[in-house]
Amino acid sequence: MTMLEIMVLAIVQGLTEFLPISSSAHLILPSQILGWHDQGLAFDVAVHVGTLIAVVQYFRREVSTMAVAWTGSVLKKQHNQDSKLAWWIILGTIPAGLFGLLGKEFIETYLRSGYVIATTTIVFGLLLWFADRMAKQQVTEYQLGWKTVLIIGFAQAVALIPGTSRSGITMTAGLFLGMTRQAAARFSFLLSIPLIFLAGSYLTLKLAVSGEAVDWFSMTVGAVLAYFSALICITFFLxxxxxxxxxxxVIYRLCLGVALFVVLS
Structure with a gap:
């Protein structure tokens, strides 16, 4: 990849990982319009590392508090709202992890077409709009129960379909369940931490056994740019x-979906 491709794709990945606008919809445009090649495993690992560091740094106090509280709940059976939230994040990650392991091949074979991405970009954009209009905005992330967490977790699993947007669908589910916008966004971002870690670990393992040459300079640039763009994105959005x-x-997603249909037709 050229340096321009590295910079653009890293920034796009960092921004779209957390905004409810679908990273896959954006990453398909450069390849369709400009003929850019696939970025490769090493670059995927780099941008995952960058976005993971960004979200952990932004929520460092919450992550630290939850880690201590969770450890206390395991070793000393001491429970509080922070240990409960930590358990909910673990529980909410399970559906996406299982669906990812079981359905990854099917999704990559049948659901990665541009038309699927364009359709899901529009459909789930409209669903986000409807959820935002109907939201009661009364519940915080600390008031969730295991049933509502599982609903959000299964929504996150749906985001394995390209064009859905992981952050978009989890916020949509949260809003439908009565969460405030801030709470839905915060829980979505916290829920992304184990999932990004798992995805990054899987890609790292895949890279290690693939024998693919690693361009460390390009990986470093990609990770740094993904980190800064993701950090700015989280700060701005909240x-x-x-x-x-x-x-x-929602308007942006509708315009993007229509643009994809135009480009692909």
């Missing part, structure tokens, strides 16, 4: 979501 709501992102 600060403006109460004022903006989800409508701007």
């Amino acid at each position: 600060k403006v979501i109460e004022r903006m709501g989800m409508l701007p992102f």
